Amino acid sequence: MGFARKGVFEGTVSGRHPSPYRGYSLEFLSFRPYCQGDDIRYLDWKVYGRSERFYVRQFEQETNMRVCVVVDKSNSMDYGKGFQNKILWAKVLASTLIYILIKRGDSVAFASASDRLEIYEPPARAISHLFKLLKVTADVSASGKTDIASALEGLGGKLNRRTAVVLISDLLTETDRILKTVKNFIHQKHNFVVFHILHRDELNLPPAGNFLFVDKETGEKIPIIAAKSAGAYKRDFRKFLLGIENTLTNSGAGYYRFDTSADIGLQIPMGLHRTGFSYL
Amino acid sequence: MLKFLNASALWLLPLAGVPLIVHLLTRKKSVVFYFPSVRFLKKAARRKTFNFNILNLILLILRTFAVLCLVLFLARPSVVFFAPPSGETAIFVDYSYSMNQRIKDSTAWRDAVDIARSIVESRGGKDCFLFLFNRKIELAGGGFPGLDKLQSLPAPVEISSACGNMIADAVRKAQDFKKVFIVSDFCWEPSGKKDAVKWPEVETVCFSLGRRAGNYMSGM
Known part of the structure; x- marks a missing residue:
């Protein structure tokens, strides 16, 4: 059994509480134009196929409380x-x-x-x-x-x-x-x-x-x-x-x-x- | 002046303190109760304990008053409106119907008034008080004014009743009479005669008039 306080927390490790920072996890947040230095693993190729522009997927980083x-x-x-x-x-x-x-x-x-x-x-x-x-x-x-x-x-x-x-x-x-x-x-x-x-x-x-x-x-x-x-x-x-x-x-x-x-x-x-x- | 017929009962007055002692001994002691905070109790406490104390105080006063009343009742208080100073002489003159009997050319009543006058004059009108008695005792007055009132009275018409007891009560209540004169034909009931002379601390002189009494003084 566990519980999470509603709200945003600045944790030190990944956990089950939403963080103000963006990171990589299963929780999709939004798209962002590709910048130099971004990990190409997170490029969304389907969006590229439709728009011929590079977008990376942003995920909500989850942290501990x-x-x-x-x-x-x-x-x-x-x-x-x-x-x-x-x-x-x-x-x-x-x-x-x-x-x-x-x-x-x-x-x-x-x-x-x-x-x-x-x-x-x-x-x-x-x-x-x-x-x-x-x-x-x-x-x-x-x-x-x-x-x-x-x-x-x-x-x-x-x-x-x-x-x-x-x-x-x-x-x-x-x-x-x-x-x-x-x-x-x-x-x-x-x-x-x-x-x-x-x-x-x-x-x-x-x-x-x-x-x-x-x-x-x-x-x-x-x-x-x-x-x-x-x-x-x-x-x-x-x-x-x-x-x-x-x-x-x-x-x-x-x-x-x-x-x-x-x-x-x-x-x-x-x-x-x-x-x-x-x-x- | 307030006097007590049974003054010894006044020794019971300290009993009035008993309700106070009982109140203090049986007072409910508060249970000490440690409470996290008395902050919210202050206002309520001021109001309620004040009422409680007033009620207790009233009860205590009532109880003390009840005991005081009981003691005073036992002491038999008596209000004496006429309070002669010490060393007084009382002259009790019989004003009953039997005093109308004739003695030679006069009546017993006139003779009684003459005797009262001679007593008052012999004392210069000071320190003596004149009383009339038949069914009741009445103060005629002190000194010569009392004598004047006596002389102005009409011939007696009322019959006498329990005169001995009445005189005895009057002398006992006054307490300050040192000498008592009784001027009468002594046509009283027998018990009255005996009671009339039952106060050893007061010097009593009886003047008997008429046929019925004979020389009362010789019988004493």
């Missing part, structure tokens, strides 16, 4: 019990992506971020790199505050070719700054996909009770009666989600929201499909 998987490892991601834990979900999602992409021949980089870019593994496509990335991904543990925008700015300096950046995060930080950074990436002709990881409690608040909510990152305390405040909270949170989704999709980025209480086996294919990755 460069992907950078960024996992948000801030404290807010360490929420949920068992397999509903957000950081665990993010790690499984990242590992799955890395595995599929490298098996398919694409170059994959990995980064983990909190308030800065903490780990960065440069892109490679070797099987040994796959094992390395899987180990690095498995070792990621939640810590620190969230400032994804700063981390992405740090990552931007490391990407010198068109890359598909896959951000796996709960986006519980300054939303405006993130959106601005994402727009910058897209402006630099990178592809950008956001996988938004959320726990069910974040969507609906926990069941009725008198709670003292403590922010996992700042330690701020808010006393609240969950049943009474659920309505207002849901309204505000839904507004926040819709705002992010609209802004990202309008700016050309891919966006998909994962609920950690759902089946991961169903969610991942659906998320990849919705964000523009097509199955091959």
Whole structure:
């Protein structure tokens, strides 16, 4: 099984993704007048028979894809019990992506971020790199505050070719700054996909009770009666989600929201499909 | 002036603090809940917890008030509109129908007024108050004005009832009387007589008039 992100990539080897450069493969693109130095193997003799002019056939060069998987490892991601834990979900999602992409021949980089870019593994496509990335991904543990925008700015300096950046995060930080950074990436002709990881409690608040909510990152305390405040909270949170989704999709980025209480086996294919990755 | 007939019950006043203690002890403790971000909870929390606290506060005040009311009820508060200073002398003059009986050329009522006058004059009109009693006790006034009112009254027409108890209650409520004079023919029911002299802390002098009573003082 494999998949390809929609778009054009500047790969290093031939692969299954369209490249901005022209080359020789099975995918015919157009004709071009013959120039001195062109390989005569690609002269189209049938066209010559009709027009008595030399034309060479151009083919679309297919290349591999460069992907950078960024996992948000801030404290807010360490929420949920068992397999509903957000950081665990993010790690499984990242590992799955890395595995599929490298098996398919694409170059994959990995980064983990909190308030800065903490780990960065440069892109490679070797099987040994796959094992390395899987180990690095498995070792990621939640810590620190969230400032994804700063981390992405740090990552931007490391990407010198068109890359598909896959951000796996709960986006519980300054939303405006993130959106601005994402727009910058897209402006630099990178592809950008956001996988938004959320726990069910974040969507609906926990069941009725008198709670003292403590922010996992700042330690701020808010006393609240969950049943009474659920309505207002849901309204505000839904507004926040819709705002992010609209802004990202309008700016050309891919966006998909994962609920950690759902089946991961169903969610991942659906998320990849919705964000523009097509199955091959 | 507010007085308490059962002032010892006021020792129960600290019980008013019990609802507060119970409230503090049984207050639902919040479950600490670590949440990814409280950013979206802030607005909702401000509104809802405020209402919740007000409701609790009202309940606490009501409970404390209920206990206070109970203690005050047990203490039997009494409002004394007439509050004589300490060292007062009270003269209780019988104004019942039986005081119309004739004694030589006069009546028992006139004799009672004369006795009251002599008491008031002997004290220079100060520190003494005149009360009339038959079915009820009524303040005639203090010193000479009270005496003038007494003299202006018509002959008594009402019959007396439970006078002993009434005088006893009045003396007990006032608390500050040091000397009590009772001027009467003592045509009361027997129990009344006994109750009328049941306050050992007050010096009591009874003037008995007419045929029925005899010399009441000799019986004490």
